[in-house]
Amino acid sequence: MKKTYAVITGASSGIGMAFARQLAVEGYRLVLVARRENRLQALAEELKKSGTESMVITADLSEKEACYRLMQQLEPVPVGILINNAGFGDCGSFLETDAEKEMQMIDVN
Ligand SMILES: NC(=O)c1ccc[n+]([C@@H]2O[C@H](COP(=O)([O-])OP(=O)(O)OC[C@H]3O[C@@H](n4cnc5c(N)ncnc54)[C@H](OP(=O)(O)O)[C@@H]3O)[C@@H](O)[C@H]2O)c1
Secondary structure: OOOOEEEEEOOOOHHHHHHHHHHHHOOOEEEEEEOOHHHHHHHHHHHHOOOOOEEEEEOOOOOHHHHHHHHHHHOOOOEEEEEEOOOOOOOOOOOOOOHHHHHHHHHHO
16 A cells, blocks of 8 residues: 555546546555545445545535645655546536536536
8 A cells, every 4th residue: 555645536436536536546546536425425335344544525516615624634644646636527508508507517527
C-alpha cells in the first residue's frame, strides 16, 4: 500500500469510480468525493475487501463553501494524485437548454 492518497472527485459513478478501482489496484489509499454518500460508502466497502483504505467525503462541489471545506479536510492528508473528475454535461440547442442547469454545470466543472 502506498503512503499517499489519490483524491477522486465524482467517485460515486462512471469514470471516477473506474479511476478509484484502478488506483486501488495500484496501491493508493483513496479519498472518495461526491454527493451520494451511500454510493461512496458502498465503493469504500468493496475496496476494503481487497485491502484498500478509503476516506469518504460528501460534498456538493457546485458550492464554493463545500470546495473550501474539502480543501481544509485534505490539509493533513498526503495527496499524491488528484483526479478532478466531478462534473456533468448538457447538450441541445443553447436557446432551449435550462439556464440554471448551465450555470450549475459551470460551477461544478
Ligand atoms: N462520459 C463521457 O463520455 C464524458 C465526456 C466528456 C466529459 N466527461 C466528463 O467526465 C466526468 C465524468 O463523467 P462520467 O461519464 O463518469 O459521469 P457520471 O457517471 O455522471 O459521474 C459524474 C460524477 O460527478 C459527480 N458529481 C456531479 N455533480 C457533482 C456535484 N455538484 N458535487 C460533487 N460531485 C458531483 C457525481 O456524483 P454525485 O451525483 O454522487 O454527486 C458522479 O460521481 C464528468 O465531469 C463529465 O462531464 C465525460
